[in-house]
Amino acid sequence: MQKRKAKEVFPAEGVELTQLLVVSDLDRSKKFYHGVLGAEIYREYGGTSCVLQFQGVWLLIVTGGGPTPDKPSVTFAPPTDPDLVSHQLTIRVPNCHEAYEILRKRGARFLTSPYDRGGEIRCFFRDPDGHLLEISEVRG
CATH class of the missing domain: 3.10.180.10 (2,3-Dihydroxybiphenyl 1,2-Dioxygenase, domain 1)
Structure with a gap:
């Protein structure tokens, strides 16, 4: 096995994984993940997404949406x-x-x-x- 240069190593220190779930009603889902599971609300973005922390894992809940310039053929839907x-x-x-x-x-x-x-x-x-x-x- 060849040793790789430090800049070629992935994953590297500081890399974290976030699980994304598409939801139909952000407020209802926030209440579920916070109220039922006990996830901590970390941050919200413009009424369309919320970042939660649950047992060391990032959980991003987002409302659906159509294609964007960086994902031109992808639609998010619950x-x-x-x-x-x-x-x-x-x-x-x-x-x-x-x-x-x-x-x-x-x-x-x-x-x-x-x-x-x-x-x-x-x-x-x-x-x-x-x-x-x-x-x-x-x-x-």
């Missing part, structure tokens, strides 16, 4: 069918049943109660636009 999933957010928790009860009381609507798969207990819920989220407890 999910049209919540049963067709191309991504999900998984939240690893120490106790799935406890997290389930807390989130349910805060308004999360789960597809099922926690399901024991042997090495893992997990259950799924959706945000207001249908994005799939999972809480998962790994069992040793």
Whole structure:
């Protein structure tokens, strides 16, 4: 393996990853991610986007929009069918049943109660636009 010059190294110190979700109603989604999950609101941009911090991860929620000069063929839109999933957010928790009860009381609507798969207990819920989220407890 060849050693690369420092300027050619990627990722480099200071690089961070942000997860982007397209939503239909920014205020409703902010209430969900802040009020139900406990994400901290970091910054808002012009009523169309909000940056949240959740467990060391940046989460950017944005309203949909058409192509722009830097992405001329791309349209951002919230999910049209919540049963067709191309991504999900998984939240690893120490106790799935406890997290389930807390989130349910805060308004999360789960597809099922926690399901024991042997090495893992997990259950799924959706945000207001249908994005799939999972809480998962790994069992040793």
